Amino acid sequence: MDQLSFIKMHGLGNDFVVLDGRSAPIPLSIAEARTLADRHFGIGCDQLIVMEPPTSEGADLFMRIRNPDGGEAEACGNATRCIASLVMNETGRDQVVIQTLAGHLPAETATTGEVTVDMGPANLGWQEIPLAEERDTLHLGIGAGPLQDPVGVNMGNPHAVFFVEDADTIDLATLGPRLEHDPLLPQRANISVLSVTGPDRLRQRVWERGAGITLACGSGACAGAVAAARRGLTGRRVETTMDGGVLTLEWREDGHVLMTGPVATSFRGKVERASLS
Numbered sequence: 001m002d003q004l005s006f007i008k009m010h011g012l013g014n015d016f017v018v019l020d021g022r023s024a025p026i027p028l029s030i031a032e033a034r035t036l037a038d039r040h041f042g043i044g045c046d047q048l049i050v051m052e053p054p055t056s057e058g059a060d061l062f063m064r065i066r067n068p069d070g071g072e073a074e075a076c077g078n079a080t081r082c083i084a085s086l087v088m089n090e091t092g093r094d095q096v097v098i099q100t101l102a103g104h105l106p107a108e109t110a111t112t113g114e115v116t117v118d119m120g121p122a123n124l125g126w127q128e129i130p131l132a133e134e135r136d137t138l139h140l141g142i143g144a145g146p147l148q149d150p151v152g153v154n155m156g157n158p159h160a161v162f163f164v165e166d167a168d169t170i171d172l173a174t175l176g177p178r179l180e181h182d183p184l185l186p187q188r189a190n191i192s193v194l195s196v197t198g199p200d201r202l203r204q205r206v207w208e209r210g211a212g213i214t215l216a217c218g219s220g221a222c223a224g225a226v227a228a229a230r231r232g233l234t235g236r237r238v239e240t241t242m243d244g245g246v247l248t249l250e251w252r253e254d255g256h257v258l259m260t261g262p263v264a265t266s267f268r269g270k271v272e273r274a275s276l277s
C-alpha cells in the first residue's frame with residue numbers, strides 16, 4: 001500500500017503537515033490536499049507544506065504552501081520558520097534560504113534559540129496588494145460592522161489589517177469570511193484585527209484566507225507590524241501577541257520585515273495515500 005510520510009510541526013500553534021517531495025515529487029490533487037488538512041478525515045492542519053527541490057540558485061529548497069481549501073498561498077511565516085529549522089537541523093548550519101512563491105527568504109537561528117526569517121519587503125502599492133481599483137492602501141475604505149477602513153499590506157500574500165479597541169471582542173468567525181471575499185480584494189485576503197496594547201506591543205487575531213481563524217499567522221503579524229507603524233501607532237519594532245504566543249517583528253528601513261519566533265515538531269507518521277481520495 002502506497003504510504004505518505006509526514007512531519008507534524010507548528011509555530012505558535014499554527015500547525016502544518018509537512019511532506020518531503022525533495023527526492024520524488026508528491027503531486028496532490030485539490031481533493032487530496034483538502035482531505036489531508038481536514039481534522040475529521042485526515043491528519044488535520046492549518047496549512048499543508050510540501051518541500052520540493054529549489055527552482056533557482058541560492059535556495060536550500062522550495063516550500064509549497066496549500067491552504068485547507070486546497071488553494072495555494074504565496075507566503076506562510078510560521079511554516080517558513082518550521083522548515084528553516086528542519087533544514088538547519090538536517091545540515092548542521094545556522095543559516096538557510098527558503099524559496100517560496102514570495103521569493104527567497106533567508107532564515108537563521110536567533111540568539112534566543114528561536115528562528116528569525118527575513119520575510120522580504122512589505123509591498124504597499126495598490127496593485128501589489130492587489131486591489132480591484134486604485135485606493136490609498138493606508139485607508140482601504142472597506143468594512144463590516146465594527147471593522148472599518150483597514151490598511152492593506154502584501155507580504156507575498158494579501159492582508160487587510162483592521163485596528164480596533166479590543167481585538168478579543170470581535171466576532172472574527174462572522175466578519176472574517178465576509179471581508180476575505182470583499183470585491184475590492186480580487187485575490188481575497190487574510191483579515192487581521194489588531195489592538196495597540198502598549199508602547200510597541202500589539203494584540204492580533206487573524207482570519208486566514210482559505211483556512212479560517214488560526215492560533216497565529218506569521219505573515220499576518222508582519223503585515224500588522226507594518227500597518228501599525230504606517231499609521232504612526234508604534235515604532236518599527238514590536239512584539240505581537242497572538243492566541244498561540246508572541247512574535248517579534250522589525251520593519252527595517254530597507255522595507256524588509258524580520259520575524260522571530262518559536263518552532264515545534266509534534267510527531268512523525270504515515271498516511272495511506274488511497275485514504276485521501
Ligand SMILES: N[C@@H](CCC[C@H](N)C(=O)O)C(=O)O
Pocket residue numbers: 014046047065067072073074075076077078079157158190208209210211214216217218219220
Ligand atoms: N499561516 C500563515 C499564512 C498561510 C497562508 C494564508 N492563509 C494565505 O492564504 O495567504 C502564516 O504564518 O503566515
